[in-house]
Amino acid sequence: MELEFLKTDSLIPYENNPRHNDSAVRFVANSIKEFGFQVPIVIDKNGVIIAGHTRLKAAKLLRMTEIPCIRAAALSDDQVKAFRIADNSVSEVSTWDDALLKLELEGLDFDFSDFGLKLPDIKMDPIELTDEEEGYYGDERERTNRTYNLDIQSRCEFTKDFWQMPIIQNDGFVPKELIGFNYAKTSEKKNAGIHFYLDDYQFERVWNCPEKYVELFREYDCILSPDFSLYMDMPMQMKVWNVYRSRLIGAYYQSYGIPVIPTLSWAEKETFDFCFKGISKGSIVSISTIGVKKDKDALQMWKNGVKEMIEVIDPSILLIYGGKLDFDFRDAEVVYFENDTLRRWKDESV
Incomplete structure (x- = not known):
């Protein structure tokens, strides 16, 4: 198969x-x-x-x-x-073996009702607390820190303005090739950069457990910061959140000495207030043309964002993932990378 x-x-x-x-x-x-x-x-x-x-x-x-x-x-x-x-x-x-199910549930922190599961009513052994631990809320605070990655903020710097976006420094590096994160564990091509121009579900685990991928990313030349989606019908708060997440993950891996190229994305013009924050002028940045060619409105929004990005960041080198588009990038050097999913399909069809 x-x-x-x-x-x-x-x-x-x-x-x-x-x-x-x-x-x-x-x-x-x-x-x-x-x-x-x-x-x-x-x-x-x-x-x-x-x-x-x-x-x-x-x-x-x-x-x-x-x-x-x-x-x-x-x-x-x-x-x-x-x-x-x-x-x-x-x-x-199918039926449940209650004794074995109890062993599997021990120590798990999942609400299985989120997945539509109604498990048997199994009484778990109570956790015995010491006198010092009685009433202690530290475990819950630690769980909150993990959920929002508050515990990795100390490794990062932030802008001093209202948005307080994590800062990704300019590493001055340009990869010769890009491969998707979904192939990072199995690819033998280590002299490449890792991109996240994928459906969000394929790399959400990087946000959920960023420390797990430090050593994996060290094997490659660089990474692009995650491309969390900015859909037009998202509430503005979610768009800010996804830009923040992209910057924080990028800054976090950069703190370990991993070269990071910021991925930039935007939606309507109101997102221009925050979507280019945390990136210094003259940086090497990456954008994508995927999904904009066949939609007139999407193409215009893309062009508006590129124009604003050039005004704000004035990138020295622009890495573009996807097909070429006719646009005046002014003084920026432009490097195109082919959509590797399409390239893979082409190779398999030969």
């Missing part, structure tokens, strides 16, 4: 799918956000879904553009029908 990454909109739901579970879509979406897309969708030789209709709906809810699939091309039409029914009914006959 080979794993294929297919466009979300290209997958074909089975028109006679006998099992509908729309109430579970948000729970599956929560699971994907927390753990990643760990269970590929199974499709037949024609691209019709055999198993994974709910995962597809969850992926669309998360605005994922491509998802992993396995093509069960060797199954006959009758086997496909039988497998679809069997896959939809397997959970109905």
Whole structure:
């Protein structure tokens, strides 16, 4: 079996799918956000879904553009029908071993209701506290620090203005090649930079546990700061939050001596007030052209943002991920990098 990454909109739901579970879509979406897309969708030789209709709906809810699939091309039409029914009914006959479940739950800090799970009522052993620990809230504060990465702020510098954005210094480095974060653990090409021009769910774990990836990123020439999405229909607070997260993660890894190139993104003109903060004039920066060519409004918004970015930052070198666009970048040297997903598809089709 080979794993294929297919466009979300290209997958074909089975028109006679006998099992509908729309109430579970948000729970599956929560699971994907927390753990990643760990269970590929199974499709037949024609691209019709055999198993994974709910995962597809969850992926669309998360605005994922491509998802992993396995093509069960060797199954006959009758086997496909039988497998679809069997896959939809397997959970109905499963049971919990309470003793083993108790061992698995020990020490876990997850609200399983977020994933639509109603677990058996298992009484966990109480945690015995010393006199000094009785009533102590430190563990809860530590959990809050971890959630918002307050514990890594001490390694970073921040702007002195209202926005207090983390500062990414100009390392003066230009990579010869870029590979996606989703291939960082398996790629043998270490003389490259790591980019995050991917669906957010694929690198949310970097925010959730940034220290886990320090040694991995040290193996590569550099990283681009994460490209957390700025959708037009997001509340402005979320747009500020995602710019902040990108800067903080970049500044954090830079504090370990890892060369970091800031990734810049923006939305409407109101985001210009904060989306270029934390980047010094003359820096090397990266932007993307993905998704802007076929949409007139998106293209105009992209051009407006590039123009403002040049005015504010005046970059010395501009790394552009994706196809070329006709635009006057003034004095900035422009280096283009091809979309590696498209390049991979081209290589596989040869």
